[in-house]
Amino acid sequence: MTALPGVTAAQRRTRLARRHLLTAATRVTSAQEVAHALTGLHATDPATVFLAAAARMRTPTVAAIDAALYDTGPGAEPELARVRCMRRTLFVVPAALAPTVWHATAKSSDPHRADATAKLRDALGWDERRRAAVERALLDALAARGEASAAELAADVPDLGEQFVVSPEKPYASRQRAASPVLGLLAAEGRVRRARPVGSWTSGQFRWAPARPQPPLPAAEARTELARRYLAAFGPVTVDDLKWWTGWTLTATRAALAATAAQAVELAEGTGHVLPEDVDPLPAAAPEAALLPGLDPTAMGWRHRDWYLDPAYTPELFDRNGNIGPTVWWGGRVIGAWSQGPDGHVRHHLLADPGREARTAVEDAIGRLTAFLDGTRVTPCYRTPLERRLSGGGPESGTRGTLRNRNRRAARGS
Incomplete structure (x- = not known):
């Protein structure tokens, strides 16, 4: 038996x-190029799209990313699209x-329709x-307005303003308008767009617009193309x-993997x-630093992560x-986390000491991120233990040392 290439x-x-695009040489000029290189950007947290794109652009600005997401020409839609797709998750x-x-x-929209209906x-x-009638009325109102917020649509279609309690028996119970599940369902089915x-740019409250019908495409053909793009960006997988x-x-x-004629290789x-x-390996390159946001597509790109993320860090990150x-990277590996303090200052903590060169590079990456944020404070949708402590000014909000070293100093009373 012939051995597989390793x-x-x-x-x-x-x-x-x-x-x-996590090196200076590979950074690009536009958010569209970033989304193309990674197949898509996680968009559950609106800020992730901007921060993920900015980390990979040469001279990122909020205005440039915003234009790619929302600006339209005559009869055209934006260059980037928000789609509920992989794992029923929003991607740009x-x-x-x-x-x-x-x-x-x-097919991921089928459970969404069932959930919304229930x-x-x-x-x-x-x-x-009644649900179908409300959907039709909403689409008519949106077509008349061109764009509208959920509140504006509720003014046109009063049923959308009806409120109910979500998770009434839970401590995180909240009130929600009927517009939320109805719009979410129509978006999942590609009938409206955000x-x-x-x-x-950090807000999760969108205006809505009619969406163009998706052109027909056989599901098997679409899965093959998506698998091919995933392999190109994330392979080997x-x-x-x-x-x-x-x-x-x-x-x-x-079936999709076989249709790409993928080559098998040996991994750990x-x-x-x-x-x-x-199949051929790329030449090794000098390591570089990057600060990536929560839910970044690189960090969330693989089911098996031990080759770029020490499993011991998982509970913190x-x-x-x-x-x-939010994570700190060095040479294609996660080495720490970052957050913003109450004053907006970017704080970070390294979970292992990568050496002086890496620490200097991380400080430079913080400078790039600070310039992009320009005073905006971003709180991730999903809070993690280390990010919470950094944002609150806990003992990990420094730039030197590891958790282990800090714990040792604490035990010595230093």
């Missing part, structure tokens, strides 16, 4: 740093790729006929990585896969639901 963890980190993808990711993951029925007593937010990232069934994952985790033209917070 790809080491170090080679994978080299690929990660270059293909995910290149507009030209939106039909592919939508059709590749279209919520409206149980909370407000809506049957299918337009420019009501507030700043395991079957488990691709299944987790897309949310597909194992059968659909294997077992068998991985790369595109046929992507992830919340209980598996969402990663």
Whole structure:
């Protein structure tokens, strides 16, 4: 039996740093190029899109990223599109790729419709006929306005203003308007799209606009293309990585992977896969630093992460639901976390001492991030233990030492 070509963890980190634009030489000029390189940017937290793009652009500005997300020409939609796709999660993808990711993951909207229907029925007593009538009225109102906030739509369609309690038996119970599940459902089905937010670039309250119908595309063909793009950006990957990232069934994952004619390679985790033209290793490069936001597509790109993230760091860097917070990177590896204090100052903590060169590079990356933020304070949607302590000015909000060293000093009373 012929041995499979091997790809080491170090080679994978080299690929990660270059293909995910985490080096000075690979930075690009636009948010569209960033989204293309990574297939898409996680968009559950609106700030993630801006921070993920900025980390990979040569001269990032909020205005440039905002324009790519929301500016439209005559009869055209923005260059980037927000789509509920992989794992029923919001991503920002290149507009030209939106039909592919939508059709590749279209079945993910079926549970969303069931969830929204059940919520409206149980909370407000809506049957299918009433929900369908409200949807039609909403779409008519949106077509007349062109763009509208949920509050404006509720003024046109009073049923959308009906309120109900979400999770009434839980300590985090909250009130919600009917507009929220109805708009969420229509967005998941590609019938409306999120337009420019009501507030700043960190706001999650969007205006809404009609969406163009997705052109027809066979689901199997769309899955193959999405798998090919994922392999190009994230390869080598395991079957488990691709299944987790897309949310597909194992059968659909294997079929899409086979259709790409992927080449099997040997990884520390077992068998991985790369595109046929992507077997040869890349030349090693000097390590560089990067500060990435919570839910960044690089940090959330693989199911198996030991080759770029020490498992011992997981409790500090992830919340209980598996969402990663803001991270500090060096040479394609996670080495710490960052956050902003009450005054907006960027604080960070390194979970291992990477040496003087790395520490200097991290300080430079903090300078780039600070310039981009320009006084804006960002709080991640999903708070992680270390990020919370950094934002509150806890003992980890420094630039030197590891947790272990700090604990030792504390034990000595120093």
